[in-house]
Amino acid sequence: MPDQQAIKLSYTTHRQQAVVRLDFAYDAELIEIVKQIEHARWSQALGAWYIPKEQFDLRLFFEAFRGKAWVDYRELKNANKGQPITTPVASKAHYNPKTFKSKLSAEVKSQIQSFKAWMEQKRYAPNTINTYIHQLEIFFGYYSDKDPASLINDDITRFNTEFILKYGLSATFQNQTVSALKLFYEKNLSRQLNIGEIERPLKAKPLPKVFSKSDLEKFFRCITNPKHKMAMEIIYSCGLRRSELINLKLEHLDSKRKTLSVINSKGRKDRVIPLSERTLQKIKSYYREHFPKIYLIEGQYPGKPITASSLQKVFEKALQKARINKPYTVHCLRHSIATHLLENGTDLRIIQELLGHKSSTTTEIYTHVSNQSLQNIKNPFDDLDL
Incomplete structure (x- = not known):
């Protein structure tokens, strides 16, 4: 293997779009090269650079990093099973x-x-x-x-x-x-x-992707690392955004009141989330075994939070191990708890407060994906004498 920085390529999803993820150790020179690649963008959520899959061209990517880095594209090759990875670009105009x-x-x-x-x-x-x-x-x-x-x-x-x-x-x-x-x-x-x-484009309104409860159970069972399992369980149980989990400190937990405080989240807002008895007991057990210093979920170094990229890797590995071949993302855990609460009869206003939505309109999207609501619809076709 060449004595160069390595850039690992892999497929994932970002904002419900298939993308090629770029993973490499921090290097100012490589970052400048990435910035010049058309369609390459940084994602805070992924903690990595990415390129939409439909715009990715492996040949051009190799050219950009020739002599600068070793490109590890084995995961792309395995995923495509011999199919071409490059995207034809001749038919589409490009800009720099x-x-x-x-x-x-x-x-x-x-x-x-x-x-x-x-x-x-x-x-x-x-x-x-x-x-x-x-x-x-x-x-x-x-x-x-x-x-x-x-x-x-x-x-x-x-x-x-x-x-x-x-x-x-x-x-x-x-x-x-x-x-x-x-x-x-x-x-x-x-x-x-x-x-x-000024004419603005019509805004797409994709429905949130929601884990079935059977998929959730398989997903959580496949995470054996206690810290990683705690992270994913908290995201689901409390409906947290990824950044909210990363910034969650021990001081934000109140075991007596059975609450978790989300501080300075999206929109610079705080909110308080009730902890179920089972979640609280899991947190106490986790704390007694791992003794985190500042953050509930810490990374490689004590007192430092886990990174977004680490969470993403844990999530993808668990999906793969559970053999769940669906375009789920970490954020889908948040979508899932909202939908499951709605199906359990929780008032929409309460779900809005738990998730920290500014408008109830944002929360109402979960009414469109609730299986219970859909299954309660009586279809007139069933009344026909056929």
Whole structure:
């Protein structure tokens, strides 16, 4: 094996999309190369870089890292069982983000950096900051011959048509661009764009994927490491997001009140979750055996939280061991407890509070995937004398 940094490729799912995951030890040079690969994005949830499977081309990936890293693609090869891994790219137009970013004037770069500093001070989520800055750099690079102050709604519409649609970019990309521009103009140029006049793409509303209870039982039985099992059980039992589990400290647990506090979560909100007696006893047993110092689930080093990438690997390994061939993600555990609570008769408002949803509309999506609700429907076909 060459004496080089290794990049391991594997298939997984991210936001209900099949992707190729890139795993490698931190290396600034390799990260810069990844940033130049079209469609490559960083995921806080995965704790890794990824490329949508349909846009991934192994040949081009090898070229990008030739002489820089050893590419381990054995998992892709095994998963495809001899089928080509590369994706034909000749029929689709491509763009290089670096080309557009290089066209930015010093003045525009300064405005964007000022905007970034403001977002950081306002404590926007890191993913939001990175996404908005990326969108602004592409947009203003596209209009590098114009002053941002002179751009109007028609320019955004033209960008949608001549850039986003031309390169087959997603509806999410389009919405993120509009949102980034709206905030940028309000903050930096003290004027508002007439966003209502700009056509936004229809938003997809995919239903959440939910574990059946039999799949859940198989999944949990296949996790033998007590720490890993505790992590997955807490995510399901308490309906936590992955980041909430990672940041869960011992001080957030109250055994007397039988509660768990989620601090500074999505939307900078706190919430309190009741612990079932069984969950509480499992937590106490786990603590007595492993004595975590600060975080309930700690990683390789005492006092440091487990990483998102470690959780993802534990999850994928358990799915594989349980022979569950469904596109589940870690977040599906959260979807599953919400749906199962609903099927057990829990009020939707209570589920909303447990999950920390800002709007009840978000929680109502679980009514569409509840098996109990669907099975209670009486089909008129059954009344026909046939």
